[in-house]
Amino acid sequence: MKILHQKVLRRIRNAIKHDEFRKKFAILGFAGVAWAVLWAIGVTDFFYERDFSEFQWPPYVNVRDEVYREILGEPASVLYYNDWSKHKPVLTPNCTANRLTRRKSLLIIVKTAPYRLANRDAIRSTWGRYNQVQKFRVRTVFVMGQLSAKEEDSYGDVLAAEQKQFGDLLVGNFVDAYRNNTLKLLQSLQFAHNHCKTGPVSYVLLVDDDYMVNLNNLVAEAEKHPPNERLYMGFRIDSSPFRLIFSKHRVSLRDYPYAVYPPYITAGAVFLTSQTVTEFYYAVQHMKIFPFDDIYASILAYSLGIWPQNHDGFVMWNEDPEDMNLNTIIASHGFSPKDLLKYGPIVNRNVGLGGEVAGTDVVVEISE
Secondary structure (H helix, E strand, O other): OHHHHHHHHHHHHHHHHOHHHHHHHHHHHHHHHHHHHHHHHOHHHHHHOEOHHHOOOOOOOOHHHHHHHHHOOOOOOOOOOOOHHHOOOOEOOOOOOOOOOOOOEEEEEEEOOOOOHHHHHHHHHOHHHEEEEOOEEEEEEEEEEEOOHHHHHHHOOHHHHHHHHHOOEEEEEEEOOHHHHHHHHHHHHHHHHOHHHOOOOOEEEEEEOOEEEOHHHHHHHHHOOOOOOOOEEEEEEOOOOEOOOOOOOEOOOOOOOEOOOOOEEEEEEEEEEHHHHHHHHHHHOOOOOOOOHHHHHHHHHHHHOOOOEEOOOEEOOOOOHHHOOOOOOOEEEOOOHHHHHHHHHHHOOOHHHHOEEOOOOOOOOOOO
8 A cells, every 4th residue: 555655646746747737737826816816806706797687676675666655655565774763964954044845946965075165165155155046946055974083183073163154064974985975865865855844845956066057057957847757867877887996986796796787877966856856765765775876876766767867968077167168057067166266157147137145155265
């Protein structure tokens, strides 16, 4: 037995010395390392994606039926996946003299971050300063998360001071971060649906704080859509998940296993009617949260059978403002505070002819 064992070992050593074996072993080793690298950076995820025709979303309930039950005042047939009572804001906009009960009411909710005060002040000085545009009652508020504990130790409770001055902050009970943008969407839907305890606002624009808004064009578009229309409008995108770990938009197969996203409206500017806000609000209770707000909105819309409407007035990829026809836009991306202050009065120069200005004006100086 010992002699046999030695013969086997001798044959193995001889085989290892053989050039052909060493080449095959090197190729196999290289392939293994290459696959491990591809797996680590996310490339292999593309091979395991599921076809979108199989799309369904946790917890896999009939969302449309549950939403209709809620609208009709019937109890839900299943337990809520998300409980709205766990998403109460820590600061809410002042409701005194700010009720939007008319049919022609427009609520603009600006997505921002605590440190972007210059953007908020520029908006307050320009398109966010009006509370009446043509026959529409208008209100602009700002949604964000909280400062981190470290930031609050360094800067103090600056949001409470800002809220005391302006009364227009909607601050969620979470730390402000990129992957918490969906929580800002939830705060926005909740506030729009229950605005000052008077019910859903007829029209809602969700917009980022680096957008220019043409108010006359916005209300003109609103006039074309009754509040009970299932409107989900803006700049439409059809895209696939980012799988590589180098992207801040990276999504794992566990978080989203499908090869493409539902068609969606970029989160920079989303125009909704009260009907859509209501359906989204109820649907959230039955659908797992996804970290990107525009994709989550598209998942809600797709599950409800609401189709995203593209509109050329919503401009995502901004040109130089000097080269743009700002009279044709509804909302355009890529404006710094300085640009907002420079072009805001031009874009909305006719609003003041029939509009009212909010009580508190903000003057912001931007050095050249």
